[in-house]
Amino acid sequence: MFDTNVTKIRDFLIVGFPGLSPEYYGPVSALLFVLFLAIAAGNIFILVFVKCERSLHKPTYLIFCHLALTDLAFGTVTLPKIISKYWFDDSFISFYGCFVQMFFVHFLGAAHSFILMVMALDRFIAICIPLRYPVLITNNTISVLCGFAWFIPLPLMVVVLLHALTLSFCKSNVIAQCYCDTISIRSQACGEDVFTIAVITLCIAMFTLLIPLAFILFSYISIIVVIIKMSNAASRKKTLSTFTPQILITCLFYFPRCFVYVTSVVGFSFSLDVRILLMLLYSVFPAAVNPGIYCFKTQDIKQMLMKRLRKTKIAIEIKLSYKCQTDGLGRMYTITQQNYPIPDKFVT
Known part of the structure; x- marks a missing residue:
């Protein structure tokens, strides 16, 4: 039956945090802007640093670059709009801008999930079957696997987008979220197709999240078993140090999502503001934190950073040492030296 209440929506209204008082708009927008700068600066730094440092042209760091690219893109897609809302x-x-944002939100999240699975595979082979690692895992292999990680979600998210565009909107144009996603858009739609699209979206979400998570859990359990069985304490510590960054990155991505899902299943409900804050944190906060994990928890990157900093310090000291004048006897006088001024007859 045709619904006469269906209206043509030209735009959507991003609510953000419904309970936020206007007096806090400035601080919140400033905080989100700082978060955006951290995401942009940190992930661009990782991409440029790994690109310029030839010693880091290895499979593991190539995966880090793909993760940094998804984090950078996600922050760029979601944060500017909510910042402009409060600022x-x-x-x-x-x-259509809302639907484009929805597409990239889910596409980048799914791609990130599959890239995490590639990262788990890399560590699984490196630790569980290390003798086969140089043969099985190369830069070309990782490039192909990460290419699949980007490609697999693409047709799935196109299906979600095309189905969402067929919805009829008879409620309002209010998006009770900081960015457009399928749930917030679907909540304003009406008709028999809403339930069908909800089921399709749920199945795709479970495929893109649970299949990678299942493999990640299997690989990490296998790795932990191998580490425990190591008799050499030094080898155990070294292996664990190469494995720790991946655990932290994976937990930041999956744990908050699983927490929100489990709490909703058991019937524990949050207020709308708290739910939106949790969703913003688990979707955006890891993008700002991950570059720090790459730099300070990964030995090779940390060592290269320290090496570069030492070189920079030495270069500055050498440059400062040349800022001097030489008199006729060969004595060196620094320009900033106040106690022993340079005689006028030696100044040219």
Whole structure:
């Protein structure tokens, strides 16, 4: 039956945090802007540093670059709009702009999940079957696997997007979220197709999240068993140090999502503001934290950073040492030396 209440929506209204008082708009927008700068600066630094440092052109760091690219893209897609909402009171996003944002939010999340699975495979082979690692895992192999990680979600998210575009909207244009996603858009739709699209979206979400998570859990359990069985304490410590960054990155991505899902299943409910905050944290916060994990928890990157810093310090000291004048007897006088001024007859 045709619904006469269906209206043509030209744009959507991004609510953000519904319970936030206007007096906090400035601090919140400033905090989100700092978070965006951290995401942009940190992930661009990782991409440039690994690109310029030839000694880091290895499979593990190639995976880090793909993760950094997804984090950078996700922050760029989601944060500018919510920042402008609180900073410039610009709450509206165009109809198709909202759907484009929805597509990239889910596509980048799914791609990140599959890249984490590639990272787990890399560590699984490196620790469990190390003799086969140089043969099985190469830069070309990782490039192909990461290419599949980017490609597999693409047709799935196109299906979600095309189905969502067929919805009829009869409620309102309000998006009770900091960015457009399928749940917030679908909540404003009506008709028999809403339930069908909800089921399709759920199945795709479970495929893109649970299949990688299942393999990650299997590989990490296998790795932990191998580490425990090591008799040499030094080898155990070294192996664990190469494995720790991956655990932290994976936990930051999956644990908050699983927490929100489990709490909703058991019937524990959050207020709308708390739920939106949790979703913003587990989707954006890891993108800002991951570069720090790469730099400070990965030995090779940390050592190269320290080496570069030492070289920079030495170069500055050498440059400062040349800022001097030489008199006729060969004595060196620094320009900033106040106690022993240079005689006028030696100044040219």
